[in-house]
Amino acid sequence: MCTYATVKTELVGSAKGPDSKWFRVTDGTVYFDHPVHAMAEHTLNIDFADPSKGPGARVAVELTAASAQELVAAIEAALASAPEALKV
């Protein structure tokens, strides 16, 4: 869609990225646009990143719209199954 429209969110956690190294994730960017690698015209794309460590500190995911919806449901189901006391 070529819009640069991007939803950004702050994140607290870690991701395993370039060179199989773990890094702390501080930023998430979510957008529906052309993928780099996935075989689809448009995908739901998520970048898990730490901008302070440079552009390469990033785990990128490109999902079809349907599979992104399934991921949202899976995340919500997993969170719902966890005791509230553990969700801090």
Added chain:
Amino acid sequence: MNAETIRIAGHDGEEIEAYLVRPAGDGPRGGVVVIHHMPGYDRGTKEIVRRFAEMGYDAICPNLYWREAPGAAPDDAAATARANGGVPDPRLVGDVGGSAEALRALPTSNGKVGVIGYCSGGRQSVLAACNLPLDAAVDCYGAFVTGTPEEGFPLKVTNLVDQLPNLRCALLGLFGNDDKYPSPEQVDELDEILTREGKPHEFHRYDGAGHAFFSVDRPAYRVEAANDGWERIETFYNTHLGG
């Protein structure tokens, strides 16, 4: 042909990286500025730059994401640029203008420079042609040159309708009829505005093709439309950029 990565003066004189490819021989010849698509200054775009050199032009592609991510992988640079809000229109104009000047400064230049862009670069090609002294512009399925975004559409770019009366050169437009951004109706609107303004333009619209039909490494690739499109580009640039 000689391909090299160089530095040029972009917007506000800031130094940016660019990919320059020059045919062998003394010239004189025209130049082409290639505006990369949103996924960045990538291998596919550099292949396009080399193709223009093979066609006989000095060709250059500025790295529009150099400021945010110097030396980064193209996809990482594109992600960083996106997270920072994308390329502002004035900066795009400055970077394309700097690229055109770099081409005109070559000893092989005949003084004429064209621009071409794909996807988001299609809109940026028209933007550049409305603001810079260029000799020919090609818009390959650029979204939001015209068109009013649907209500609630999370649009970060504006259309160029108010700038179209300033278009300074002939425009070749290549569009897929299955595309939604730009839709056939938006292409109609662009055609009508340019006709009304007396701006020379030539549009070709392909059935069975959608967005990004030139992209050989994507499922959107449509060989028939892409081959015809390349022939149209070759004829158009021969007309406007020849000695």
